[in-house]
Amino acid sequence: MPDTSRPDQTPDRSVLLDHVSIRFGNFTAVDNANLKINSGEFFSFLGPSGCGKTTLLRCISGFSEPTEGKVLIGGKDMAGVGPNKRPTALIFQHLALFPLMSVADNIAFPLEVRGVSKKERRKRADELLEMIALPGIGDKKVSELSGGQKQRVAIARALAVEPDILLLDEPLSALDLKLRQHMRTELRAIQKQVGVTFIYITHDQGEALTMSDRVAVMSKGVIEQVGEPDRIYNRPRSAFVASFVGENNALQGVIKVQSGETAALDTPMGTFEARVGGGRKYKAGDKALLFVRPEQLVPGAGDNAFEATLTRQEFEGATNHVFAKAGDSELRVSMVNAGLAGSLPAAGETLSLGFAPMNATILPVADMASDT
Amino acid sequence: MNRNTLFGGAYAVAFFSFLFGPLVIMVITAFNSSKFPRVVPWECFTTGWFGELFGNQRLMDGLLNSVIIGAGVVALAVPIGLAGALALSELPSKLRATLYTVLILPILIPGVVLGISTIVLWGQISRGFGAGGLYNGYFLTIVGQITFISAYAMLVFIARLQRFDATQTEAALDLGATPGQAFRKILLPFMAPAIGSAAFITLLASFENYNTTVFTVLSESTFTTALASKVRHGTDPSLSALAVIIITITLVGALTNEAYQRRKEAEMGGRASRSPLYANPVTRALTHPGVVFAILVGIIAVVSFAGSRHDSSMCEAAVLQEKLDRQEELRAAQKARIEAEQKQQSTLPKSNSAFGGAFGGLGGATPAPESAEPAAPKPESPSAFGGAFGGITAPKLEE
Ligand SMILES: Nc1ncnc2c1ncn2[C@@H]1O[C@H](COP(=O)(O)OP(=O)(O)O)[C@@H](O)[C@H]1O
Ligand SMILES: [Mg+2]
Numbered sequence: 147m148p149d150t151s152r153p154d155q156t157p158d159r160s161v162l163l164d165h166v167s168i169r170f171g172n173f174t175a176v177d178n179a180n181l182k183i184n185s186g187e188f189f190s191f192l193g194p195s196g197c198g199k200t201t202l203l204r205c206i207s208g209f210s211e212p213t214e215g216k217v218l219i220g221g222k223d224m225a226g227v228g229p230n231k232r233p234t235a236l237i238f239q240h241l242a243l244f245p246l247m248s249v250a251d252n253i254a255f256p257l258e259v260r261g262v263s264k265k266e267r268r269k270r271a272d273e274l275l276e277m278i279a280l281p282g283i284g285d286k287k288v289s290e291l292s293g294g295q296k297q298r299v300a301i302a303r304a305l306a307v308e309p310d311i312l313l314l315d316e317p318l319s320a321l322d323l324k325l326r327q328h329m330r331t332e333l334r335a336i337q338k339q340v341g342v343t344f345i346y347i348t349h350d351q352g353e354a355l356t357m358s359d360r361v362a363v364m365s366k367g368v369i370e371q372v373g374e375p376d377r378i379y380n381r382p383r384s385a386f387v388a389s390f391v392g393e394n395n396a397l398q399g400v401i402k403v404q405s406g407e408t409a410a411l412d413t414p415m416g417t418f419e420a421r422v423g424g425g426r427k428y429k430a431g432d433k434a435l436l437f438v439r440p441e442q443l444v445p446g447a448g449d450n451a452f453e454a455t456l457t458r459q460e461f462e463g464a465t466n467h468v469f470a471k472a473g474d475s476e477l478r479v480s481m482v483n484a485g486l487a488g489s490l491p492a493a494g495e496t497l498s499l500g501f502a503p504m505n506a507t508i509l510p511v512a513d514m515a516s517d518t
Numbered sequence: 519m520n521r522n523t524l525f526g527g528a529y530a531v532a533f534f535s536f537l538f539g540p541l542v543i544m545v546i547t548a549f550n551s552s553k554f555p556r557v558v559p560w561e562c563f564t565t566g567w568f569g570e571l572f573g574n575q576r577l578m579d580g581l582l583n584s585v586i587i588g589a590g591v592v593a594l595a596v597p598i599g600l601a602g603a604l605a606l607s608e609l610p611s612k613l614r615a616t617l618y619t620v621l622i623l624p625i626l627i628p629g630v631v632l633g634i635s636t637i638v639l640w641g642q643i644s645r646g647f648g649a650g651g652l653y654n655g656y657f658l659t660i661v662g663q664i665t666f667i668s669a670y671a672m673l674v675f676i677a678r679l680q681r682f683d684a685t686q687t688e689a690a691l692d693l694g695a696t697p698g699q700a701f702r703k704i705l706l707p708f709m710a711p712a713i714g715s716a717a718f719i720t721l722l723a724s725f726e727n728y729n730t731t732v733f734t735v736l737s738e739s740t741f742t743t744a745l746a747s748k749v750r751h752g753t754d755p756s757l758s759a760l761a762v763i764i765i766t767i768t769l770v771g772a773l774t775n776e777a778y779q780r781r782k783e784a785e786m787g788g789r790a791s792r793s794p795l796y797a798n799p800v801t802r803a804l805t806h807p808g809v810v811f812a813i814l815v816g817i818i819a820v821v822s823f824a825g826s827r828h829d830s831s832m833c834e835a836a837v838l839q840e841k842l843d844r845q846e847e848l849r850a851a852q853k854a855r856i857e858a859e860q861k862q863q864s865t866l867p868k869s870n871s872a873f874g875g876a877f878g879g880l881g882g883a884t885p886a887p888e889s890a891e892p893a894a895p896k897p898e899s900p901s902a903f904g905g906a907f908g909g910i911t912a913p914k915l916e917e
Contacts, residue, residue: 207692229691242689246707256693259703307694 158220159185159233159310159343161206166215168201168367175201177367178215183345183360188337190346192354193364194390199347200239202364203313206345207236220310234311235304239319241296243288249275249299250284256307274302278336294325298332305340312337314346318353330357351391355379363387383424385509388437395443395477397436398511401428409508411436414473418450420506428508438506440467440480443499451500456491466490470497541765548758551834555755562833565825568763571756580744583656584725587740590660591667591724592717598664599671599716600709606672607679622673624666629729636662636734655738662734667723671716678712770814778807 161183168176175198183189191199204210206217208229217224224232235256244252251258253274254267262270268284275281278298283291291299297317304312314333318326334357337344348354354361355375362372363386371383382388389396399413409422411434420436428434454472461467461483468479468491479499491497547555551562572578602621606614624632636658644653652658682705690700706713728742735743749757784796795801803809 209688209692229688230694230696234692236689236692238685238689240683240685242683242685244686244689244704255690255695255703259690259693259695259699303693 162218164216166212168205169213174367179369181372186341186343188344188359190354190358190361191364192348192351192361195349197364198367200315203315203347207234207313208232233309234313235309236313237300237304237317239315241300245288249286253303253306278302293321311343316348385435393440394437401430401432401434404428408503415452419503420508421504423507423509433511434508435511436506436508438501440478442501442505443479448500449502454497454499456493456495456497544758544761547755548762551830555758561837562830564830565828567755567759571759576744580739580741583738584741587659588721588724591663592720595664595668595671595720596716598668600675602672603675603679622669625669632665633662633730633733655736658734659731662730663724663727667720670723671720674712674716682708774807774811777805777810
């Protein structure tokens with residue numbers, strides 16, 4: 147949509163956070179964020195609530211200035227540029243639709259303040275309503291819309307002035323599960339259609355992983371890791387990322403020996419070999435954590451084999467969540483439901499489990515302690 | 519149970535008579551031609567007190583002044599109150615508490631003090647800067663009143679602002695609005711109902727203010743000060759007529775507002791909350807607040823016109839005639855008595871009092887004095903009272 151009105155080569159819609167820190171008094175809400183969001187990318191910030199996501203987003207949209215560092219949009223330094231002058235549009239956590247205006251007036255508000263004629267505004271509002279698949283609701287009141295409709299109207303309003311960057315602050319958190327999943331697909335489709343850079347904030351790792359081109363995982367104001375969803379999931383660089391994104395089993399141990407990409411770790415359950423996360427170097431005797439995901443623990447002997455006693459299980463259709471005790475740690479194992487051809491293990495049964503060294507990650511203990 | 523409802527009913531009656539009794543009495547007295555506001559004795563139905571009210575030049579001049587001053591106060595106090603409320607909402611909480619106290623202070627200061635300090639201050643200023651034109655009753659009253667009335671307006675705005683979602687303004691800015699546009703298009707429409715209430719409250723407060731105004735108005739007078747000085751000189755039913763007008767305006771306002779609120783509620787709620795009144799197109803049109811207002815104003819216009827045509831002069835003349843007749847009667851009676859006394863004095867020199875006959879008659883049970891005896895059989899009583907009492911006791915004397 148913005149492309150049609152700008153026939154010239156696609157504008158630079160990138161965002162560069164250049165060593166951005168934001169402090170409130172002594173409290174550091176965002177600590178030295180340094181990353182580039184590419185033009186036309188769907189980029190997510192993922193982190194628990196209170197980690198500074200909204201603060202960072204407000205800084206990008208111009209409601210606050212960074213205490214240190216610079217924000218560059220399309221290569222231009224945004225210092226001193228107010229929110230109404232930036233090529234960004236923000237979708238607020240609670241949408242902030244204008245309750246006293248009709249749906250069409252809401253969507254056309256950005257055009258109204260730019261002096262577009264009433265007729266032109268109405269035409270554009272109808273086009274946008276068409277785009278969000280809600281034609282003909284322009285004359286309704288905002289209060290008459292459902293949660294999902296409000297969501298889409300807020301997106302249409304933000305896109306009305308063809309921003310280069312669309313910032314979304316947990317826009318789906320107020321919706322029910324079904325609608326949330328539907329809107330994920332929809333948001334992704336709208337982003338592909340308009341080609342605008344989306345910066346999406348969420349505490350829901352499912353949302354971040356399914357929609358994004360890249361994800362930045364944040365904890366306590368610090369950006370822990372930036373990368374594609376599968377890299378974030380499979381190659382966590384810190385204990386926080388490993389435990390916050392998806393389910394994970396953590397085993398404490400002591401490094402026995404490191405040999406390049408892999409290391410051997412002594413744990414109460416035995417000695418395991420695993421990939422070293424984040425390209426770190428350990429020496430023998432260092433304390434470390436081994437992370438292995440429930441679905442990577444597979445029955446049968448082989449690499450890193452050990453035995454565990456099944457304590458309980460939660461059957462969830464496609465997967466069977468099994469909880470097993472090994473040494474003094476409880477492990478979570480996801481087993482694919484083999485149907486009637488297979489059989490479910492019973493409580494008290496002894497399981498033989500193992501995992502491939504490449505599917506487990508050794509990470510330092512230190513940041514785990516500070517992050518949880 | 520029954521006793522309870524009986525008691526409850528009695529209590530309700532007592533309560534409402536206490537509340538509305540004075541108003542009802544006042545309304546009735548406005549239509550009694552008696553010179554003093556009273557219900558009994560009822561003399562004549564009259565609308566003349568309204569004419570009397572409108573004919574009172576001092577009150578009418580005061581009314582005009584009140585309207586001018588009220589308009590000035592509304593025009594200044596509402597924006598000042600709004601600005602104060604907005605300033606408070608922007609401040610960090612510690613400063614806010616301090617500024618709030620400062621802004622609210624004029625409400626707590628006695629009006630008399632505000633009035634006097636206003637004239638003292640502006641007296642100084644006008645003398646100091648030679649701006650003598652500022653030292654007039656209108657200007658001083660407006661300035662004096664807004665010192666505390668703008669605080670009322672501010673309280674109204676603060677209450678409304680507390681419910682404002684500040685992200686609305688942020689959203690407007692983010693969508694490209696200038697701060698001015700965000701204010702006009704987002705915050706002002708949200709504040710509109712509060713601006714209406716604040717304007718109404720400030721107008722009323724200005725209109726009814728006495729304590730401050732009586733000082734600041736100098737040689738002029740407002741409706742309230744004129745009314746106060748009129749009451750000091752004694753009251754007449756034209757004040758009841760004024761009460762009737764004020765009550766009528768209040769009722770029209772209340773009924774129109776009620777129609778408006780009900781309609782709004784019906785529009786907000788689903789179909790279930792709609793009464794059949796809103797289903798039928800005729801009754802729907804009739805219950806529109808504008809129509810309700812027009813009907814009420816129409817009724818008042820007709821009643822006022824009919825009232826202005828009502829002529830109670832015949833009745834009043836009759837009452838006057840009655841009074842004159844009675845006066846005449848009394849005078850005649852007195853004259854007769856005096857004549858009778860004069861006649862008696864020649865025959866009965868001892869009884870020279872009007873009550874003489876009466877006491878003499880009463881005393882008839884005991885041995886009556888000799889001199890009284892010849893008076894008793896007399897068919898003509900020497901006085902009206904004497905005759906009455908004498909008549910009662912007369913038979914005893916004959917025994
Ligand atoms: N204006 C502010 N003044 C002081 N502290 C703030 C302010 N805004 C946010 N914070 C703090 O910064 C932290 C991050 O907040 P926020 O960015 O809203 O988190 P998130 O959006 O990730 O849940 C929180 O601890 C919050 O209390
Ligand atoms: Mg947030």
